[in-house]
Amino acid sequence: MENGYLGWRALARRQWPLATALVLLILLQMVEWRGLDPGLWWQLPFDLVLLVLAVVSPRRPFDAALAAAVAILSGTVILHFLVRERIGGDIIPTAAGMAMIAIVVRQASRGRATAGALALIAANVIALSLDTNIWDDYRPIDVVNAGIVFAVLFGVAVGTGLYFRARDRERRQAEAASVAAAQQAERLALARELHDVVAHYVTGIVVHSQAAQAIADQDPEAARSVLPIITASGHEALTAMRRLVGTLRGTEASPTSRDNDELAAQIKRTVEQVGGPVRLDVQLSDPVPPELAQSVIRLVQESLTNARKHAAGVSRIDVDVRTDNDTVRVRVADDGTGQHSNPAGGSGGFGLVGMRERVELLGGSFSAGPTGSSGWTVVADLPLGG
Structure with missing residues (x-):
């Protein structure tokens, strides 16, 4: 089911809203990072990698999902040891992860869609748990709230992918008929x-x-x-x-x-x-x-x-x-x-x-x-x- 045949022009027409949204989010984060911990700027290269993977993911959704999960994990581990007092606030992994989950669920086979979505969800959960800031003044309610927010966000992503998957199937059936x-x-x-x-x-x-x-x-x-x-x-x-x-x-x-x-x-x-x-x-x-x-x-x-x-x-x-x-x-x-x-x-x-x-x-x-x-x-x- 993967749309590997999608050309670059068709990809640009389809993905420009997502690319624009992620670029705006990155620019807003850069504005917020001014005057804060300089270590935050080390997150920018990883965010740009996630942006590119999210935009091109319709060509190879499963491969893009795995690559994004690896990028999120590697970036989190590197920054965790590089900037020990790092302040959180990077929403690009979550936003890009939601977009790629919707795409992989929509286009890939059931097995690959499940594996790709779980890999992205796990990478974001691990990234959140390694964020040193979230464990300061630890309160169970904070972890519960974070879990609820993550569940809602990624539930919306999976639901969006399933909806478009059903629409694509109906369109193919109508075209075949x-x-x-x-x-x-x-x-x-x-x-x-x-x-x-x-x-x-x-x-x-x-x-x-x-x-x-x-x-x-x-x-x-x-x-x-x-x-x-x-x-x-x-x-x-x-x-x-x-x-x-x-x-x-x-x-x-x-x-x-x-x-x-x-x-x-x-x-x-x-x-x-x-x-x-x-x-x-x-x-x-x-x-x-x-x-x-x-x-x-x-x-x-x-x-x-x-x-x-x-x-x-x-x-x-x-x-x-x-x-x-x-x-x-x-x-x-x-x-x-x-x-x-x-x-x-x-x-x-x-x-x-x-x-x-x-x-x-x-x-x-x-x-x-x-x-x-x-x-x-x-x-x-x-x-x-x-």
């Missing part, structure tokens, strides 16, 4: 696009191949006339797959413009690729945005694919695409018997699910179901402003 949701949305979008593109073109190839096989013995010339259609469908499938792969790899630019004439022509080509008795009616009086036009084409593709794959006894398919009242409506209806045929390659059952998801993501409405005693109708209404 957000990433998982985005990945799931991308997978669903990719699944819809793959299903629409592959199923549409492959279905057209299968339908025309079956038709060619059925008439091959009776009319070889008619059967051969279907081969260019199959070849064209194969090329369209390859082109669509390359475009999709390019989009995924970030090398294929999204369409920036698509006028209604181009959209109508694309819908017509889509219908021709499927083949069969299809009646097409396209009336686009309002401009259709490029991203919406692509979805319209995919809806027509998938609806025709479903009709060819699943419906039995289809003699006519009506495809109607029109704009009205700031909405583009896609309606595809067949007159099949309602008895499902066995589609080539089986059915994954994802066509209707993908169409519904696509329409709902664009803020539209979708319905699909049988029409009376026979036939199947798909209707999608997409807002032009969506």
Whole structure:
């Protein structure tokens, strides 16, 4: 959990309030030390070391905590023997220790956080006990009061670290959930696009191949006339797959413009690729945005694919695409018997699910179901402003 990756600029933005506070405390102490025991000034180098360790501790919190504990102990022992009549009053070890306890509890693993916090607390307690001034005129109540103050201060430091540790954990969980949701949305979008593109073109190839096989013995010339259609469908499938792969790899630019004439022509080509008795009616009086036009084409593709794959006894398919009242409506209806045929390659059952998801993501409405005693109708209404 330790944030060793924290850069120096990020460290400066995060730690400047602590650095400022410790510098101000050191300056206030220097003002108070004027005219007092000169030995107090020997504490200044150790205070500066603690200041630096506290500021950089987010990079290596456990190591900084141990180093600070050693600095507090060594400074206290040296000054204890160097200045025997030393007057206390150095609050930097306590202030820096509180800051580093909060940081190590927040960032380090539980074991290291416990060890680092205990090391800093022990170092401060030992430093207080070696201060010759506190034992003058010894009274138990003074030790009790000092213990209570220390317990409150370091309890606040530990509590602060635990609070931010919990906040960091919640933020990581929220980020992980957000990433998982985005990945799931991308997978669903990719699944819809793959299903629409592959199923549409492959279905057209299968339908025309079956038709060619059925008439091959009776009319070889008619059967051969279907081969260019199959070849064209194969090329369209390859082109669509390359475009999709390019989009995924970030090398294929999204369409920036698509006028209604181009959209109508694309819908017509889509219908021709499927083949069969299809009646097409396209009336686009309002401009259709490029991203919406692509979805319209995919809806027509998938609806025709479903009709060819699943419906039995289809003699006519009506495809109607029109704009009205700031909405583009896609309606595809067949007159099949309602008895499902066995589609080539089986059915994954994802066509209707993908169409519904696509329409709902664009803020539209979708319905699909049988029409009376026979036939199947798909209707999608997409807002032009969506």
